[in-house]
Structures are given as structure tokens and as C-alpha cells.
Amino acid sequence: MAMKKCNLAFLPADGAGHIASTLEFAKRLLLHPSAAGRLSVTFLLMPVCASSFFSLNPPSSTTDIAVHLLPDLAVPSRLETDGGEDYISRVFQLYAPHVKSALAATAPAALIIDFFATTVIDAASDLQIPTYVFFSTNATFLALMLHLPALHDEIPEEFELLQGEIKVPGLAAGIPPKSMPAPLMNKKSRCYTWLVYHGRRFKDLRGIITNTLRAFEPQVLSALESDRSVPPVHPVGPVLCLDRGAAGGERHECLRWLDAQPAASVVFLCFGSLSRMTEAQAAETAVGIERSGLRFLWSLRLVESEGDGRLPAGFREATNGRGMVVVEGWVPQAAVLAHAAVGGFVTHGGWNSCLESLWFGVPMVTWPMGAEQHLNAMMMSAEMGVAAEMEIDRHRGGWATAKEVEMKLNWLMGESEDVRKVRERVREMKVASRAAVEIGGQSYDWLESLVTEFKRLPEQ
Numbered sequence: 001m002a003m004k005k006c007n008l009a010f011l012p013a014d015g016a017g018h019i020a021s022t023l024e025f026a027k028r029l030l031l032h033p034s035a036a037g038r039l040s041v042t043f044l045l046m047p048v049c050a051s052s053f054f055s056l057n058p059p060s061s062t063t064d065i066a067v068h069l070l071p072d073l074a075v076p077s078r079l080e081t082d083g084g085e086d087y088i089s090r091v092f093q094l095y096a097p098h099v100k101s102a103l104a105a106t107a108p109a110a111l112i113i114d115f116f117a118t119t120v121i122d123a124a125s126d127l128q129i130p131t132y133v134f135f136s137t138n139a140t141f142l143a144l145m146l147h148l149p150a151l152h153d154e155i156p157e158e159f160e161l162l163q164g165e166i167k168v169p170g171l172a173a174g175i176p177p178k179s180m181p182a183p184l185m186n187k188k189s190r191c192y193t194w195l196v197y198h199g200r201r202f203k204d205l206r207g208i209i210t211n212t213l214r215a216f217e218p219q220v221l222s223a224l225e226s227d228r229s230v231p232p233v234h235p236v237g238p239v240l241c242l243d244r245g246a247a248g249g250e251r252h253e254c255l256r257w258l259d260a261q262p263a264a265s266v267v268f269l270c271f272g273s274l275s276r277m278t279e280a281q282a283a284e285t286a287v288g289i290e291r292s293g294l295r296f297l298w299s300l301r302l303v304e305s306e307g308d309g310r311l312p313a314g315f316r317e318a319t320n321g322r323g324m325v326v327v328e329g330w331v332p333q334a335a336v337l338a339h340a341a342v343g344g345f346v347t348h349g350g351w352n353s354c355l356e357s358l359w360f361g362v363p364m365v366t367w368p369m370g371a372e373q374h375l376n377a378m379m380m381s382a383e384m385g386v387a388a389e390m391e392i393d394r395h396r397g398g399w400a401t402a403k404e405v406e407m408k409l410n411w412l413m414g415e416s417e418d419v420r421k422v423r424e425r426v427r428e429m430k431v432a433s434r435a436a437v438e439i440g441g442q443s444y445d446w447l448e449s450l451v452t453e454f455k456r457l458p459e460q
């Protein structure tokens with residue numbers, strides 16, 4: 001008789017930065033040799049997540065990943081909310097009773113949620129189902145979130161106005177105001193309130209699975225492991241979705257353009273799945289790019305309803321032949337970073353982008369635009385030495401001058417002693433990333449221990 005499988009329910013968030021790594025993590029669990037066909041997965045899918053989920057081509061040939069579609073509820077429009085963190089947290093809160101019904105119907109052994117979904121923990125615990133979080137970013141931000149409830153009580157003023165640094169247990173250096181995550185800058189915003197709430201609720205989890213690896217954050221991971229008030233932390237990264245959009249279809253024209261460029265000669269600029277530039281910033285950036293004289297590939301998304309999206313007069317002519325701008329499009333970022341012609345990456349510092357850049361050994365300039373990206377930027381430069389930070393004016397929406405863009409691009413693609421050191425560190429991190437997920441690597445072993453833990457969970 002076939003042995004009953006241990007079913008794990010996943011509750012993902014919308015958005016490429018969250019859902020892709022969550023699905024990839026589920027696949028890795030199922031494919032881990034120690035799972036030995038004993039695990040299955042059910043995605044509890046809110047209709048707002050459906051299009052991004054199905055665009056990832058989830059395996060349909062296997063019955064081990066099932067989808068349970070949650071009802072179509074009237075969710076708040078993004079414009080009615082204080083920002084992305086408020087929006088997604090409220091959507092999950094609205095769905096909590098429906099998640100409970102879905103859990104009662106599917107009876108999984110455990111629930112694995114997005115980190116904005118902690119409002120459903122109670123629904124699962126009412127049914128004696130343990131909840132884990134798949135934390136789609138790094139342990140440094142995790143440590144900050146866990147510390148937020150205490151910081152909230154200790155510090156009355158806005159982080160933005162602070163003169164000093166914020167000390168967080170486990171972090172080697174304090175966090176200066178310029179590196180504080182954007183949603184924490186305004187204590188009156190519901191984005192701030194939600195982050196404090198989630199940080200508090202993390203303590204009620206059975207485990208925290210993070211998309212990071214020991215080689216990137218040894219100190220903070222050790223501190224979290226030795227803190228008895230924190231649930232067990234499982235660093236299983238890098239969990240990367242590298243074949244996104246690779247199934248069928250034609251090779252993207254930007255890859256064909258890269259084929260014709262010399263090795264390591266092109267600087268790639270791309271700012272994730274959510275960030276958009278104002279037209280004024282795009283025009284300023286274009287001047288910096290043009291003056292740098294470098295070859296470039298620029299994935300540009302503009303704030304909707306802002307002007308007509310035209311770049312400054314003469315930009316395309318001045319850069320004809322040495323650059324390509326993909327406007328409002330989706331470039332296959334992983335394939336671009338893997339391309340031999342790419343020598344540097346200007347990124348908003350979303351965690352998946354940082355992980356992908358290091359996986360392919362590409363040094364970065366970080367230009368944070370929201371979420372926890374300012375903290376990631378600090379981590380990439382000050383802690384890990386794999387990037388430099390764009391000097392930006394946070395009081396002016398993260399404005400960077402043309403001069404600064406020109407200087408940082410030339411630094412990134414240049415031969416200074418400083419950038420050579422960065423390239424050396426990046427090479428080391430590339431090796432470490434790959435070693436972590438190979439058989440016997442630290443992240444591989446963490447995955448194995450999780451598989452064992454899941455297989456031992458009592459059946460519902």
C-alpha cells in the first residue's frame with residue numbers, strides 16, 4: 001500500500017519578488033532526495049496572485065503541486081492603502097477566515113506563509129496546524145523585524161530624524177537613518193504599523209525559512225540561532241528562479257544584442273518588478289549614462305501617468321549602437337546577468353536581484369527605491385563588500401544626479417583598486433552561493449533537516 005504523503009500548504013503573496021522564490025522553494029522540498037516522494041504541496045492561491053503564479057509555469061505534470069483557489073474577494077485598491085506593505089497585509093487579513101476554511105478542507109500537516117501573512121497564524125493554530133514563514137529576503141532584515149516591537153517602544157521619534165544609529169541584536173554595525181527600510185521611515189504610516197505587527201507575530205511561528213546563506217550573513221544567523229526567544233531559523237538560500245520565462249518562446253532581443261557586445265563591457269540597469277522611475281529621474285539618469293560613454297542595457301519602467309515616457313532629446317542618437325533601452329518591458333534578468341557581455345549591475349537592491357547578481361558573479365551599484373532595499377544596500381557594500389551605493393537624496397524620493405550616475409557607472413566598469421577588490425569578493429560569493437546548495441552544502445543540509453521535520457509532523 002502506498003504510504004500517505006505529508007501535505008504542506010503554502011500561502012504566497014503576489015509579486016515576482018515573493019511568489020517566484022516561494023514556488024521554487026516548494027519544488028526544492030519535493031525534489032530533495034530525502035523527501036523520497038513523501039511530501040506534497042498545495043498552494044492556497046488568492047485570485048490576486050493567480051496570474052503571477054501561473055506565469056511561472058508551475059509543474060502541471062506532477063500531482064505533487066496542487067492549487068486550491070481561494071474565493072474572489074473585493075480587496076482594497078492599492079491607491080486606498082498607505083503602500084505595498086499595507087496593501088498586501090490587509091489582503092491577507094481579509095482572507096484569514098477563508099484560509100481557515102481551506103485548511104480545514106485540505107488538512108495539511110503544516111502551513112508555510114509569506115511574511116506579510118502573519119494574521120492567518122491564529123486560523124492555523126485553531127486547527128492545530130503549525131505555521132512556518134518563507135522569508136523571501138535576508139536575515140539582516142529578519143533581525144530588524146524581530147527587534148521592531150522593542151524599538152517601537154524605545155524610540156519615540158521618526159527614524160529619519162535620528163542622529164545616531166539603530167542597534168539591532170546580531171548586527172555587527174548599527175543601522176544609520178540613511179539605510180533604514182523605507183516603510184519604517186514614517187511611524188504614522190500603516191506600512192510601519194504592519195511591519196511592527198509582523199515582527200511581533202514571528203515569535204508565534206514554528207520556524208522561519210530564510211532565502212539566505214551562512215556565507216553571506218554568518219554573524220546575524222548565529223545570533224538568531226542562539227536567541228531562544230526566536231523560532232528556529234532555516235537558511236536555505238539562495239533559492240533562485242533562474243529559468244523564468246525560459247520555457248519555449250523566442251530568445252529576448254536584449255540577449256541577441258548582448259551577443260554582439262565584447263565580454264564584460266555592458267552595464268545592466270534594472271530595478272525589480274515593482275519600482276518605477278519618475279520621468280524627471282529617468283531623464284537625469286539618461287544624461288549620466290550618456291556621459292559615462294559606456295555600453296549599457298537599461299530596463300526602464302516609468303511611474304504611470306507621468307508624461308509620455310520620452311527620454312531626453314538626442315539620447316538615443318548619442319548612444320546609438322552602444323546601448324539598448326527596454327521601455328516598460330520585462331527583461332529576462334537572470335539570463336542577462338549570466339551573459340558574458342555583462343560586467344556590472346545597477347540594481348534597486350531587491351533581495352532576489354542581489355542573490356542573482358552574486359550567483360552569476362556580477363558586481364553591483366545599489367540604488368534602493370523602497371521596501372527593505374536601503375538596508376540591503378548597506379549590507380551589500382559595508383558588510384559584504386560586493387557593491388557600492390549610489391549617493392541618493394532620500395528627501396527627494398531617492399534622487400540621484402546625472403553626475404553621480406556617471407561617476408558610479410564609471411567606477412563599476414573601471415579598474416580602480418577599490419572595484420578590483422569588489423570583483424574579488426563577488427567571485428568568492430559566487431563560489432559560496434553555489435557551494436551552499438550543492439549536495440552536502442550548508443543550505444542543502446538545512447533543506448534536508450526541514451524535509452525530515454515535515455515528514456515527522458503528525459497527520460491532520
Ligand SMILES: O=c1ccn([C@@H]2O[C@H](COP(=O)(O)OP(=O)(O)O[C@H]3O[C@H](CO)[C@@H](O)[C@H](O)[C@H]3O)[C@@H](O)[C@H]2O)c(=O)[nH]1
Nearest residue numbers: 016017136137272273274330331333350351352353371372
Ligand atoms: O525586468 C525584470 C524585472 C525583474 N525580474 C526578476 O524579478 C525579480 C525581482 O525581485 P527582487 O529583485 O527581489 O525585487 P522586487 O520585485 O522589488 O521584490 C520585492 O520582494 C523582495 C523579496 O522579499 C524584496 O527584497 C524587495 O525589496 C521587494 O521590492 C528578480 O528575480 C528578477 O530577476 C526580471 O526577470 N525582469
